Amino acid sequence: MAETVDQDIEKKESEPLLSKKNRKLLTDPLDDDNPITVQVLGICSALAITVQVQQAVIMALSVVFVMIGGNLLVSLMRNVIPNRIRIIVQLVIVAALVILVDQILKAFVYDISKALSVFVGLIISNCIIMGRLEAFALGNKPWPSFLDAIGNAAGYGWILIAVAVVRELFGSGSFSLPGLGQVTLIPEAFYNFGYMNNNMMILPPMALVTVGVIIWIQRARNTKLVEEN
């Protein structure tokens, strides 16, 4: 184990920290290889907790934390994990990190932790985390794994927040951020003229349609992602 770490350091000196390849790890998941719209990972939480921006931001931050921790730890341990039991080892690492997040949320933002209910626990089985551990961290050095984790968590986070912004804006006419509380965006005058909040946007099915439309826009722009029927 010590030897591989030494090799890591030597290699890093010959390769700049943010070489072209490493930059790609960071930027690819934002668009071309987005975990939600292209790799189809981590959909469950993306849909369920996007009623309010605030919840989405907290969720995205939790996933960033778990993802970076998980990717780094698994990448450091990749040479000592026996192949047959790797899923269980990964699950235990992720579960430990999620317990940490859950306890922190319960201690500092209890209301949001209640609103997220089971979905904090479900970060454990969020496919995006397991997917990246399996596909990347198990076969790569810690530094690229770290970048991959940040890239994918950011790609996941921005879709999550985008969906939440659309749903909250049209659903409740407001915008909520952690620490700021609810900020009403649609002016009172609109309501006086007969504007109504679309309560449908708050219902679960509209999250699916919103993500569907995001995928539509993305693929219309980026035609190499278009699938066969």
Add this chain to the structure above:
Amino acid sequence: MQELVSIFVKAIFVENMIFAYFLGMCSYLAVSKTVKTGVGLGAAVIFVLGITVPINYLIENYLLAEGALTWIDPSFASVDLSFLSFIMFIAVIASMVQLVEMIVEKFAPALYGALGIFLPLIAVNCSILGGSLFMQERQYTNIVEATAFSLGSGVGWFLAIVAIAAIREKIRYSDVPAPLRGLGITFIITGLMGIAFMSFMGVEL
């Protein structure tokens, strides 16, 4: 008895794992290209949910919850291990999935080939862990109720994946706008199905 039927039916329709909570969406989207694989995965989910939720119910109520350890010694009444529940639940699920994988590989190799990577991925199928977490949150009074809930959720998931797989088989013949093909249209159809399923929402059982 009526209570149990009501929990079961409610878990299938009103609190459908896919349409109301979006649990297990990843494999739902990835394996729903044909009805056959959909049925296979759906059956595996019913099976795994039906086993893991009762086991986790016992673990929760006899080991983890506050005061659950009193059956060993009354002095343990104040011990609360519920922060360990995530790790215990996922360990039970992962080992059960391994078991199911071995059974399917032995007795139904064709199905094993068809399900491919998605069988091990049931371990990280959110609907399985979600079933256990909902069981914990809703505090069912006994193990029979928890089992009814888990089977109902499984059947609900099964119905959802078979329905979408059937629609996707047909949609191959329609002219969908190019950027919407595949994933996009599946999302939107699922949304429409979700709206249809919401009509069950007011049902009192």
